[in-house]
Amino acid sequence: MDETTKKKKKTAECCGYPISIFFIVVNEFCERFSYYGMRAVLVLYFRYFLLWDDDLATSIYHAFVALCYLTPILGAIIADSWLGKFKTIIYLSIVYAIGQVTMAISTIHDITDANRDGTPDNFTFHIALSMLGLILIALGTGGIKPCVAAFGGDQFQEHQSRQLNTFFSVFYLCINAGSLLSTLITPVLRAQECGIHTQQQCYPLAFGVPAVLMVISLVVFIAGSGMYVKTDPEGNIMWSVCKCIGFAIKNRFRHRSSSYPKREHWMDWANEKYDKLLIAQIKMVLKVLFLYIPLPMFWTLFDQKGSRWTLQATTMSGDFGAFILQPDQMQTVNPILILTLVPIMDRLIFPLIQKCGLNFSPLKRMTVGMLFAAMAFVSAALVQIEIDKTLPNFPSSSESQLKVVNTYSTTLNVTISPNEHLLIESFGSSADYVTFDHQDITVSLNTNPVITKAFSLIKGGRQTLIIPSDPTVMYLKEDVKSKPREGKNAIRFVNGYTADLNITNLDSIEPSATTNYTLVNQGKRDFVLRHGEQWCEFSRKFGFGASYTFLIPSTVFSDDCESITEVEDMKPNSVHMALQIPQYFLITTGEVMFSVTGLQFSYSQAPKNMKSVLQAGWLCTNAVGNIIVLIVAELGKLPKQWAEYLLFASLLVAVSIIFSIMAYFYTYIDPAEIEAQVRKEQGLEPEEMEKETIEMEEKDEDQKNEQGVKQTKI
Numbered sequence: 001m002d003e004t005t006k007k008k009k010k011t012a013e014c015c016g017y018p019i020s021i022f023f024i025v026v027n028e029f030c031e032r033f034s035y036y037g038m039r040a041v042l043v044l045y046f047r048y049f050l051l052w053d054d055d056l057a058t059s060i061y062h063a064f065v066a067l068c069y070l071t072p073i074l075g076a077i078i079a080d081s082w083l084g085k086f087k088t089i090i091y092l093s094i095v096y097a098i099g100q101v102t103m104a105i106s107t108i109h110d111i112t113d114a115n116r117d118g119t120p121d122n123f124t125f126h127i128a129l130s131m132l133g134l135i136l137i138a139l140g141t142g143g144i145k146p147c148v149a150a151f152g153g154d155q156f157q158e159h160q161s162r163q164l165n166t167f168f169s170v171f172y173l174c175i176n177a178g179s180l181l182s183t184l185i186t187p188v189l190r191a192q193e194c195g196i197h198t199q200q201q202c203y204p205l206a207f208g209v210p211a212v213l214m215v216i217s218l219v220v221f222i223a224g225s226g227m228y229v230k231t232d233p234e235g236n237i238m239w240s241v242c243k244c245i246g247f248a249i250k251n252r253f254r255h256r257s258s259s260y261p262k263r264e265h266w267m268d269w270a271n272e273k274y275d276k277l278l279i280a281q282i283k284m285v286l287k288v289l290f291l292y293i294p295l296p297m298f299w300t301l302f303d304q305k306g307s308r309w310t311l312q313a314t315t316m317s318g319d320f321g322a323f324i325l326q327p328d329q330m331q332t333v334n335p336i337l338i339l340t341l342v343p344i345m346d347r348l349i350f351p352l353i354q355k356c357g358l359n360f361s362p363l364k365r366m367t368v369g370m371l372f373a374a375m376a377f378v379s380a381a382l383v384q385i386e387i388d389k390t391l392p393n394f395p396s397s398s399e400s401q402l403k404v405v406n407t408y409s410t411t412l413n414v415t416i417s418p419n420e421h422l423l424i425e426s427f428g429s430s431a432d433y434v435t436f437d438h439q440d441i442t443v444s445l446n447t448n449p450v451i452t453k454a455f456s457l458i459k460g461g462r463q464t465l466i467i468p469s470d471p472t473v474m475y476l477k478e479d480v481k482s483k484p485r486e487g488k489n490a491i492r493f494v495n496g497y498t499a500d501l502n503i504t505n506l507d508s509i510e511p512s513a514t515t516n517y518t519l520v521n522q523g524k525r526d527f528v529l530r531h532g533e534q535w536c537e538f539s540r541k542f543g544f545g546a547s548y549t550f551l552i553p554s555t556v557f558s559d560d561c562e563s564i565t566e567v568e569d570m571k572p573n574s575v576h577m578a579l580q581i582p583q584y585f586l587i588t589t590g591e592v593m594f595s596v597t598g599l600q601f602s603y604s605q606a607p608k609n610m611k612s613v614l615q616a617g618w619l620c621t622n623a624v625g626n627i628i629v630l631i632v633a634e635l636g637k638l639p640k641q642w643a644e645y646l647l648f649a650s651l652l653v654a655v656s657i658i659f660s661i662m663a664y665f666y667t668y669i670d671p672a673e674i675e676a677q678v679r680k681e682q683g684l685e686p687e688e689m690e691k692e693t694i695e696m697e698e699k700d701e702d703q704k705n706e707q708g709v710k711q712t713k714i
């Protein structure tokens, strides 16, 4: 074994901290920049580069995130049983960097764009390459994650326990600094245009920069190589653990008759064959893993920030006066709050609680963290109730809705069978949508002669009846029936001019025709209308999430676009995004109490040779949380979003009560002390014992006769 053991090495210190920590936290910052930066543009890449639909894009995205939190098990097994943390981090970081580079290459549209139309010709190639990249990234990021945190912890000596606790907070700060910067930067990089033959959204840059950061992360980690404390892996520990547990279960089953005396713990049934120290270590790990069972529920709520809460933000207004916030940018509030809340909690709140004589133990903190997350969802439900009051009354699946737009030269009396009468001015519209519970309607206009036409409406849809300058050709146009995505505005034009018109960024429209919807961002937008030599400019300031139909009259060029009228199909969002801040504040406070503490707790309660394994167990709670989100998203949704938020809040409260009961029965341990005690009971010196364990694990246990029960030397 070439790795230096902890007790043999004296580490260089700065302000009481091992200097090697600097390399580890910088490495974590770069790695998290790489991970979160790539994640920030991933759904958009699926949606607009690979042209997947929303459902497929979000499902693959969540499946990828879940995979990233499942692979820690693999990394932990490799580190604790085989390579040691240091080498595992290096090898898996190389895999990770290759994955990021593969991903960046898969986004270069020019590779397969032989016809140079700006879109790839061979989607299979890009999909295959990006999936390969994502698998390598998941393997890398997940594989190193439990090792980096535990390796950081290994750098501290016994007299540095206070610094060790602070380390986990600083570690978390670095994660969030990386996450914050990358989620701000990569979307900007994506919005640039680049390409060899055609200029397209610059995904290669948006994925390329995270790839570079991953290479930097690896270089920084290697740079600290000479300073690290590297703990030896102790043989195939996971295999020994599995065999030991298997033997205990088998042996317990064999001795199930009541004539055999009971043992204190079911793992004690492995006493006959396995080393006491290994059994003691397994007991410690199992106790903690059992405690983790309820924890995924926290992550189920936490991970909905990126999905449900962002969707909620798309129905809100992001106009903050001095700046405009896009719905998906609202997520950056989380890392910003982490950067402020972690120091406040560490320096102010926790010491204050301690001064008040209250014992705010790690498990109590985690329970309170869960309750904060539940409160965040109650807050989200209250905001949703406010939003619902402002949302249009969309048709149910059995209803149809109709609006009428009149571009005829005079006011019209419109009768819709059997008894709907509307008076509509020229270049005006009906006040709102009329709801029908049947699809077949007949429309009559009071023209001379009367014009009557039958229509079949779309079930569950919204439509507009367009009456053009020649009312005999009136027609139906389908409308948007939900808020436009990403807080954008859906706009369209009806051409009441007597000839074809060209409008900026839209196809040319024939007389009396209506364009399809175009999505435009919030803010002032200009459109140039053109017919031959004639043109005029039409400007309009947009809010968030509205829908408009603009009616172009025949006089459009003579009055310089002034006479264009607008029909508001859907009102802009009026509930302000600032109302989401309380829910972000609550969930982030919960995260600091739950996640930072959980990270520390998993390290402190693990035996020396299973530190990465417990970190992996901790990260797995996140994977399961993500899988629950996936299942819940696929299975039924409650009809009201606010009710779903309340349901999640109640579930988490119930889970936190169960967790607090489990925590009540948990006794905090000092693994090193227990290990020393077992060694003493075995009459072995620490050094001697270590050699003994390694030798024992190297023997092939399977060859031993299971019947010949072996008594270990106790």
Ligand SMILES: C[C@H](N)C(=O)N1CCC[C@H]1C(=O)O
Residues within 6 Å of the ligand: 175, 176, 179, 334, 335, 338, 591, 595, 622
């Ligand atoms: C960005 C989050 N605030 C955060 O720090 N995390 C979410 C999952 C765990 C943790 C991370 O390690 O990324």
